[in-house]
Amino acid sequence: MNNVLSNIIRCVVALLLQIFICNYIHLFGYLTPALYLFALFLLPTDSGSGPTVLRLPAQYLIGFTMGFIVDMFTHTLGVNAAACIIMLIFRPYVINWLNGRKTVEGNDRPVPANKDFRWMFWFTLVLTLIHQTVMVMLETFTFHHFGKTLLVILGNTVLTVIVILCIDYLFYSDTKRA
Amino acid sequence: MNNLIEFIKNYFHHFLAAVLLVICFVLIGNSMSYNRYKIARICQSITMPIEKSWGKLIHHFSLNKENEQLLQQNLELLREQENMYLVKEDTTLTQMSETDSIHTERIRMYDYTYAHVTYSTTDKPFNYIVIDKGSKDGLERDMAVLSPVGIVGVVSDVSKNFSSIIPIPHLDTRISALVPTINQVGTVVWDGKDPGIAYLNDVPQHLEINIGDSILTSGFSTIYPKGILIGTVKEVSSEQNATFLTIKVKLATDFKNLDLVYVVKNLYRSEIDSLKANFKDE
Structure with a gap:
């Protein structure tokens, strides 16, 4: 119960930060960090506790809802939601790939307390890249000026990765809280 | 489960x-x-x-x-052409009698039907064409036959379902023709050689006729309606001591590739012919 509540609070806080702060950042005219992704990254993984059947559907629903709410404020209905769902589909595979062959016992939340920097960096980078690629492509919806679109994707990804890693290391490096 | x-x-x-x-x-x-x-x-x-x-x-x-x-639409349009009517309008008379009906009743002079060519020859001196409509469809002797672009010939014999046509490329052909640019009437004949070329006779030497001038039916015979294209002038030559010009006419209709023809009926032919019959003996 505590776990669910903390996740919900984190999602709400992430949404508030995204809607009221990050959406107003337009670095170099184009780059907007997708800060709210950190709440989705921190959702429980498959090896955590709880009924497995409901975990992934719950993640998809949370991702959809958050993306939808962000979309409502950016007037791009469906774009962020679709990007979030596609990102969440890839999330278990990325975790499996990073964990490698070793089986992880007990608490496996992707936070700095459990993982090393390389793990955290690649995890954040790959998932952010997927999310931003889908989002920016759906938003521009054209292959004209593809170089510019690519630059926006990469710039957004770099910005988002930096911000999310900062948040992770600021608030989730304590082993006790993880 | x-x-x-x-x-x-x-x-x-x-x-x-x-x-x-x-x-x-x-x-x-x-x-x-x-x-x-x-x-x-x-x-x-x-x-x-x-x-x-x-x-x-x-x-x-x-x-x-x-x-x-x-085809049906074409027939409708052909029937509405001005040269299909005897009287177009008579303004002076009607204006005197009634102001609201300026257009007098137009008397339909010609009626159309269409037919397809079933057989035709072009390489003989006496060519003929067979079409797939006959007395059953109201065809009679001496009706004019037109193609979509010009004149074809005249119905010579009618059976129940088929009719034969004497086309322009036939040595007996005599068509009263009009050159509108000089307003001169002549006769179109064929020399028995090229089915695409006919000759216009009876145009005097002193008249100027240009290559490319169109030659139309005159409407003087009871067979053809007035103003149907026969062909265009291809060549003009004048011989010494001749009274008339020798005018080569390129026929508008392509007799080698003829499929659709229109058959024209003059609704008043018998009436006109009966008038003409009175003068025949003199």
Whole structure:
């Protein structure tokens, strides 16, 4: 119960930060960090506790809802939601790939307390890249000026990765809280 | 049942993801007009060539019907032509009598029907054409036969279902013709050689006639309506001591590729002929 509540609070806080702060950042005219992704990254993984059947559907629903709410404020209905769902589909595979062959016992939340920097960096980078690629492509919806679109994707990804890693290391490096 | 539950347990998240994604794309398609426009354009660029070529193919099946409809429409239009009527309007008389009916009753002079060529020759001195309509369809001797571009000939014999036509490329042909540019009447004859070339006789030497001038029917005979194209002037030559010019006429109708013809009936022919009969003996 505590776990669910903390996740919900984190999602709400992430949404508030995204809607009221990050959406107003337009670095170099184009780059907007997708800060709210950190709440989705921190959702429980498959090896955590709880009924497995409901975990992934719950993640998809949370991702959809958050993306939808962000979309409502950016007037791009469906774009962020679709990007979030596609990102969440890839999330278990990325975790499996990073964990490698070793089986992880007990608490496996992707936070700095459990993982090393390389793990955290690649995890954040790959998932952010997927999310931003889908989002920016759906938003521009054209292959004209593809170089510019690519630059926006990469710039957004770099910005988002930096911000999310900062948040992770600021608030989730304590082993006790993880 | 257990299997079903197991299946749903294992794959539920896939279904959910798919459903949510579909919802997302529906939302994108509905809310973002540029995306919708773009999708529509991409779809169109794929489907348009297919639809076009398929439409062309489908079109062939309806061509027969369409052809028939166009023929009917052509007949309607031909019937409405001005030279099909005896009296067009008589303004002075009607204005005196009644002001509201300026157009007098027009008397229909000619009627049309169409037929297809079943057999034709072009390489003989006495050519003939057979068409697929006969006395059953109201055809009679001495009706004029026209093609969509010009004059063809005259009905010579009528059976129940077929008729034979004497075309212009026939040594007996004599057609009263008019050159509108000089307002001169002549006679079109054929020399028995090229089925595309005829000669215009009876044009005096002193008249200037240009190459390319069109030659029309004069309307003096009871067979042909007035103003139907016979051909265009191809060559003009004048011989010494001759009274008339030698004028080569390129016939408008291509007798080698003739399929559709119109048969014209003069509704008042017997009346006019009966008048003419009085003068025959003198």
